[in-house]
Amino acid sequence: MAEKTEKPEKREKSKDTSAGGADLSRKTMLIDKADGVMTITLNRPEKLNAFTMQMARDWFEVLDEADGDDDVRAIIVTGAGRGFCAGADLSSGGATFDPSHASEEAGG
Secondary structure, eight states: OOOOOOOOOOOOOEEGGTTTTTEESSSSEEEETTTTTTEEOOGGGGTTTBBBBBHHHHHHHHHHHHTTOOOOOOEEEESSSTTOHHHHOOOOOGGGGGGGEEEEEEEE
């Protein structure tokens, strides 16, 4: 009889206890911190995690937080869904790199 192997437990999003339990996740990425490792998951799987101006803002905020947190010793970057990152999200056409459209794009 074959042994049944257990699947690893899914970890819930961690809370940053050094910031009073504040959720570190952003609109476009999920953040997990455990054992000195911060995992950043790009979270637009329906768009293959194509990068937007909002993601750039979120990215720099998260990196700034990691830089100021002495408990973070390593950072892993991954993507939700079937693709890591398709590159820049060009669906906005000429407004793709216009920062004033960042809040509009965050939802989709």
